[in-house]
Amino acid sequence: MxxxxxxxxxxxxxxxxxxxxxxxxxxxxxxxxxxxxxxxxxxxxxxxxxxxxTSHSVFTDTVxxxxxxxxxxxxxxxxxxxxxxxxxxxxxxTKSVLKQAQVKAIAAKAGVHPISMHLGYLNGQHHSAVTASSQVVWEIYGTSDTGKRLYLYLNGETGKQLWKYVLST
Incomplete structure (x- = not known):
């Protein structure tokens, strides 16, 4: 025992x-x-x-x-x-940046169903790669109407589409 x-x-x-x-x-x-x-x-x-x-989030660009x-x-x-x-x-x-609800509506019109959304600021390298009037961007990770996963980047002030990356399966 x-x-x-x-x-x-x-x-x-x-x-x-x-x-x-x-x-x-x-x-x-x-x-x-x-x-x-x-x-x-x-x-x-x-x-x-x-x-x-009042709040905090993380955006991943080159850094x-x-x-x-x-x-x-x-x-x-x-x-x-x-x-x-x-x-x-x-x-x-904040009043110069589109609200999350507005961005969701723009994404829906583009055929994107958001899974996550992040606000970020483009560094000089990426800002010069696009013709954007603002360095503030919304990054939307979601699915297309066909079910493909993608990233959609919108100008944070106007909602204009900057990039769209469709991920390979």
Whole structure:
């Protein structure tokens, strides 16, 4: 009977230690990302009109871009697009950008059924590749009427289609 108790205690200790090791590995992995996001948020607060952040999302261009929305001292709503390091911040008033509901309607007219939508800011390389009056874009990942997966990029201010990439099956 004593052998069973020893084995049971040993197995329980191994399970607890393994769970602790997995937790620490996950925490260290996520903590690095959280640290980057905290730095980007502080940069947005320091170098843009945004004084209070209300939401956050991520846009992936050639670099990862943290997108914050928030308000300034007068209650005006802004988007702050932060990429880096080296840190670059671009601020745009939200009233100059199409709302998500408007973008969904434009996508539907183009035959795209959105799965996810992300607002982003084009870097100089991609902005020069298209004739867009704005560097703010909506990236829409969705399906076409025929069921194919695709990415649709729209000008963030006008809704004009910039690119459409149909993914191969």
């Amino acid at each position: 004593a052998k069973w108790k020893a084995w049971l205690i040993t197995i329980a200790a191994i399970v607890v230690l393994s769970a602790g090791a997995i937790f620490m590995a996950l925490y260290n992995n996520l903590n690095t990302e959280w640290k980057y996001q905290r730095q980007a948020a502080q940069i947005a607060l320091n170098e843009s009109p945004v004084l209070h952040i 990862q871009e943290e997108v914050f929305s928030g308000t300034d001292a007068f209650g005006t709503q802004w988007y702050a697009f932060v990429s880096g390091p080296p840190w670059k911040v671009h601020a745009v008033r």
